[in-house]
Amino acid sequence: MQRTELVIFDCDGVLVDSEPLAAAVLAEALRELGFAADEAFVYRHFLGKSVATMRRIFAEELRWELPADFVDGLLPRLQRRFRDELRAIDGMAGLIRGLNVPCCVASSSSPDRLHLALELAGLLPLVTPHVFSATMVPRGKPFPDLFLLAAERMGAAPGRCVVVEDSEAGVQAGCAAGMRVIGFTGGAHAASPAHRAMLEAAGASAIAASAAELPALLGLGEQ
Structure with missing residues (x-):
């Protein structure tokens, strides 16, 4: 890895x-x-x-x-x-604070919706200004454009980026960008075995059911 x-x-x-x-x-x-x-x-x-x-x-x-x-x-x-x-996913604020590498947000939502959601969840100060919207690229997910833009702006090689995604389109986009993708099923809409199977079929290399499971899957402690 x-x-x-x-x-x-x-x-x-x-x-x-x-x-x-x-x-x-x-x-x-x-x-x-x-x-x-x-x-x-x-x-x-x-x-x-x-x-x-x-x-x-x-x-x-x-x-x-x-x-x-x-x-x-x-x-x-x-x-x-x-x-x-609207609420933040449990544990995400602490996870972001504890990362030992940079992070950013890359979403299909519009900038206004993104800003409001992150602000209401108390996460905006943790990720600003590194928030990227699909409105910034020609093609949205499942195409890789947004993730490649995020990597370029953040100065990271695509092959050394890890994406955390809850949707089939998002997993496909991350894989198409040449990035490792962790599927996330901690949202209220994604808890079913069928959703997990969909993310795995789309190319997710691992699945996290909560924020607490992400640190081990990210493997950052081994660097």
Whole structure:
């Protein structure tokens, strides 16, 4: 195993337990448009993917055109839900404080959503300014662009980066970037054996069910 130079965390479902909240808000908004959707549909099609990718999936695969102002209308609803219910994943703050290598965040979420989620969870001071959004690259996950950008900006070789991801698209992106990927199932949406199997099939080299399991899997103490 090469020496780890950088740990790259996804945000939603890894640092903050936001995926059930976001899925509920999105499914509700889609139903209001007359599109039959529930949280399971949202997870299946959009977990870990950017807004641009979501629009492409609707247009090309689902043959449904989202209104131009759909995302703008969605954000305030999501922000209200976050302010009422969002919490950090247990143990992540302590894990980040204890790392002996640099870390950053690379997420499919928009910068505004990222900033709010990290701020509400009390994690923003621990990762600022090293927060990267899929809006900064041409292609979102499962393409490697975002992780490669994060590594470049942080001055780390891709082969010496470790990614912590909760989604199939995120694991695929990390693997495509030539990075070691640890699948994370500590979020409320990811606890099932099926989710773990999905992450393993996507290429995760190990699975952590909690923040407490990550230090040993990161292997930083051996450096």
